[in-house]
Amino acid sequence: MKTVIIGSGNVAYHLAKAFTQNHIEVSQIFGRNEIELRKISEEVNVPFSTVDLSEADFYLIAVSDSSVENVSxxxxxxxxxxxxxxxxxxxxxxxxxxRKASFYPLQTFSKTKNLDYSRIPFFIEAENQIDEKSLLELASIISQNVEISDYERRKYIHLTAVFACNFVNHLFARAKEISDSQDLDFNYFIPLIDETVEKIHYLEPKLAQTGPAVRGDERVLKLHEELIKDDEHLKIYQLMNESIKKMYNK
Amino acid sequence: MKTVIIGSGNVAYHLAKAFTQNHIEVSQIFGRNEIELRKISEEVNVPFSTVDLSEADFYLIAVSDSSVENVSxxxxxxxxxxxxxxxxxxxxxxxxxxRKASFYPLQTFSKTKNLDYSRIPFFIEAENQIDEKSLLELASIISQNVEISDYERRKYIHLTAVFACNFVNHLFARAKEISDSQDLDFNYFIPLIDETVEKIHYLEPKLAQTGPAVRGDERVLKLHEELIKDDEHLKIYQLMNESIKKMYNK
Known part of the structure; x- marks a missing residue:
């Protein structure tokens, strides 16, 4: 199956790496950004073009949502x-x-970072069962977690990921604003963050909850609200504590 | 220095373990909960009592905030x-x-979990410099991260930890509600969560932000709002996205 990857961003880069590392041949990387394409091309040893899209059996479009239709x-x-x-x-x-399909890898990609592709879940959908089977087999060469998922399911996977990844990172960013405001080294919090995540590898997050809100410790909640000087921080602090209290009927 | 630890909860348990593992003698564990005390006592090989508090040079009170005064x-x-x-x-x-002091370990403790105590930051305060120095030395036997911190600083450390640990865990719990509602295996999200946290080991969380809000992708934001059926989820979704947009002026 002659394969072309379209795109020059983080997803295209990591898919090109995942494919070639697993000896799945990629015959071309195609896109608009010559500088980025050249970098990827050199790293994975696949020719690139910004002009002539090669003939292929399988085109994998890894570009931003808003560009998919035009590129297609x-x-x-x-x-x-x-x-x-x-x-x-x-x-x-x-x-x-x-023949149309979707090939959705659930991960947050940045170019500077090596990833263990075998752990990344892939969600597959195709118009017919033969293509679905061949894409399942293809993804299974890369990863141990491959599943058929229609659009409805994919949307909820993405929504869950926004809570568990994008919003979590934003809390880290807001936490760092607080620690920076007091000249506290954010590295102090890394072992705590690591342990918070380590716990949910074997414990339901709902059972792992700690902190003043789940204890119903109103003294500390009030103390913290008095410490917070930034309106955004206060809004997040109050809403998250309300939500915790509701979950545990405090 | 003859040492007694007071308490039978997770913090007392882990401090007793951290002390004895590092050959700091503990002469008694004292508390009210005989069942828990007996378990800790057997594990760390230190006598316990619920009645007679031993004479000691150093008492470490590891009980809930609301009990500290009474116990003291x-x-x-x-x-x-x-x-x-x-x-x-x-x-x-x-x-x-x-002589009064504070000996604050920054970590989330659960009894079932082994911890690398050498990574846990300890924040020390004492009424006089000699005690401060001796507590610094004591904590330094356990951990590589020990610092003097007064109450003002300690409060902000705790507040930052609530954002970076307690709220993060709550987002995991809310994310799991969404994935459960669609019969999605939450384990799919673990590699994504691991990578989200791995990133902030070497990248500023503010620079690591991904997702629809930071991209200004209004189509996806609207799509997600339509998918959300729970009011608490919607409130969190909207507030976090507003906060992300404000941070990046989107």
Whole structure:
């Protein structure tokens, strides 16, 4: 199966690496950003182009959600298999006379970071069972966690990920603003953060909850509200504590 | 220095373990809960009592914030050194004719879990420099991260920890409600969560932010709001995205 990856961002980069590391041949990387494409091309040893999209059996579109539709129109080969990598787009966003699919890796990607691709869950959808099976097999070469998921399910996977990843990182960013305001080294909090996450590897997060709100410790909640000088911090502090109290009927 | 630990909860348990593992002698564990005390006593090989508080040079009070004052009144030995382990109490809460101190370990403790005590930051405060120095030395036997911190600083350490640990765990609990509602295995999200935390070991959380809000992706934000069926989830979703947008001026 002759494969082309379209895109030059973090997802395209890591998929190109995941494929080639697992001896899945990629015949071209195609995109607009020549500087980024050249970097990826050199690292994974696959030719790139910003102009001529190669003929292929499988096109994997790893670009931003808002560009998927436009990019999909560049593919003119009939009967190719074309998949996007988005958690928040249906297959039907792909515009062309070809077989449509989705190939969604659940991870947060940054270029500077090596990843263990075998742990990344892949969620697969295709218009027909033969393509679904072949994409399942393909993803299974890379990862031990591969599942069929339709658009409805994919949307909820993405939504859950926003809570468990994007919002969590934002809390770290807000926490760091507080520690910076007091000249506290944020590194002090890293063992605590590591342990918080380590716990949920074997314990339900609901059972792992600690802190003043779940204890119903109104003295500390009031003390903290008096310490907070920033309106955004206070809004988050109050809403999260209310939500904790509701979950545990405090 | 003859040492007694007061308390039978998670903090007392782990401090007793941290002390004895590092060959700091503990002569008694004292508390009210005989069942828990017996368990700790057997594990760390230190006698316990629920009735007779031993004479000691150093009493470490590891009980809940609301009990510290009452417990501190049990210590009648003049000129002993007495420390509590709370991030949200001043030394002055200790009521007795003795030298007062605070010995605050920054970690989330659960009894079932082994911890690497050498990574846990300890924050020390004492009424006089000699005690401060001896507590610094004591904590330094256990940990590589020991610092003098007065009550003002300790309060902000605790507040930061609430954002970076308690609230983060609550987001995991809310995320799991969403994935449970769709029969999604929460284990799918563990590699993503691990990577989210791994990133902030070497990257500022503010620079590591990903997701629809920081991209200004209003289509996905709207799509997610339509998926959310629970009012608490929606309140968190909206507030966190507003806060992200404000941080990045989106």
């Amino acid at each position: 129109e560049l593919i003119t080969k009939e009967n190719a298999l074309v998949a996007h990598t988005s958690g928040s787009l249906p297959m039907e966003v792909l515009k062309g006379n070809y | 009144e049990l210590i009648t030995k003049e000129n002993a050194l007495v420390a509590h382990t709370s991030g949200s109490l001043p030394m002055e809460v200790l009521k007795g004719n003795y």
